[in-house]
Amino acid sequence: MSLIQQRPPLSHEEEYRYAKLAMEWYGWGSPIGLGILLVALAAAAVLVRVAVFGL
Structure with a gap:
């Protein structure tokens, strides 16, 4: 069995904590x-300058 299959599922609090850290x-x-x-x-800014003043 791989390491992922051996690990118990995360609780809702742990899932939220890891998701929050990942989004930050x-x-x-x-x-x-x-x-x-x-x-x-x-x-x-460059595109606006070119549009206003030209090349």
């Missing part, structure tokens, strides 16, 4: 999410 790290507040947001804002 992998959501938009994570370093990756903030990096994507920063790049998107920079790209939008």
Whole structure:
């Protein structure tokens, strides 16, 4: 049997705790999410500049 099959199921409290931790790290507040947001804002600023002032 694998390790996953040997482990007892998580309680509702444990599931909630792990889900909350995962969403805090992998959501938009994570370093990756903030990096994507920063790049998107920079790209939008460049597009607005090109639209207003041209190349």
